[in-house]
Amino acid sequence: MRPQIVLFGDSITEQSFRSGGWGTALADSYSRKADVLVRGYGGYNTRWALFLLHHLFPLGSANSPAAVTIFFGANDAALSGRTSERQHVPVEEYKENLRKIVHHLKQCSSAMLVVLITPPPIDEGGRMEYARSLYGDKAMKEPERTNEVAGVYAKNCVDLAKELGLPFVDLWSKMQEAEGWQKKFLNDGLHLTPEGNSIVFQEMQRVFNKAGLSAEELPYDFPHHSEIDGKNPRKAFRIQCS
């Protein structure tokens, strides 16, 4: 009955329903208007995401989502030859995988709003500190992700969005506009602090508002309680529930 907004991505999407998360903020803002569903898969890259596509978004479904956000790249951009190598996907393949995901979603419903989100920037120092806090002397000696490489993936994501005419959030660039972004927005050099979550939420609001899916403008599913006449409640429900 209600429109669905599906958040498809890796751990940054999976964690978006933690307290203060950007998914939670979206769900709250669309309360009584749309359902926000998380399809976040920690550790996943776009290559692995392809295996899920037909299961999460079956072709021919009568209930395709109104909007889907695609937020991968942080794991694809893990460096080959470093500790997270198994998650690495070459950037050309990353871009083609994103294209396949978009193509599939548009096949599900050509009216679907598909939004691409780039990976966030990487604070290499933060990654190293985080590894040392977990593994001490056994921690990696070189970061498994670099900001420069993440930027290449981000650029490819933006290029694809422009090519396909899709709305996008260039999180990699947006976050780096702020002084001290490394600790302000990232808590382990990669995942988001509450302020980092706020940035994603604000950017998502900007995109949804521009696309005509603003939370303010969507109708309530049922009357606000102040519109219900205590003595004749049926009247308020007549239109929406007849």
Next chain:
Amino acid sequence: MRPQIVLFGDSITEQSFRSGGWGTALADSYSRKADVLVRGYGGYNTRWALFLLHHLFPLGSANSPAAVTIFFGANDAALSGRTSERQHVPVEEYKENLRKIVHHLKQCSSAMLVVLITPPPIDEGGRMEYARSLYGDKAMKEPERTNEVAGVYAKNCVDLAKELGLPFVDLWSKMQEAEGWQKKFLNDGLHLTPEGNSIVFQEMQRVFNKAGLSAEELPYDFPHHSEIDGKNPRKAFRIQCS
């Protein structure tokens, strides 16, 4: 595909997806296992909730929720003859309305886990302070809800749960076990603080665990990333995605 847990209730359910809310905490704990959907209607009593029942939970749907929480009573228990009179529903009718809601849900699916939640206790002083903060000298001179009356509604809710053999959360009693519950759990004498939200979340976990719907025991929808062989990813997906 995934089981759904639907939270049906008034403002205390509607607000459960705010940061730190009990709905958010549930959604996060069921991440990759079940979808938690909010159907919270601020200001609604059970009489008005009945108008929504067939729309929110259509009979004959192939996708009935696995579990539904029913969390009304705070508005039904607004006192007749006071400022929130239009929301008042006599306690006998409140109980019968709850019975109708349960009956309808069980008709949707006899396997559905239906959980009744009583209204929280009322901090009458907190309600008066809140009204004064909004309306100053024009605020109500007597509270529009009392803890004693909320307790009568809570008791009827618990009695019905016992009669029907349903799991329940007696929030009215549970919260009052703690010293200083008035400010600890309630922020305006009625709605929940983060600690109040935690209590509801813990109680929901207790009920779901006992009913065999614990988040820990439900299977992941797809393999954990650590189970995916970087060189042969298809293998990990073969069983769940064939």
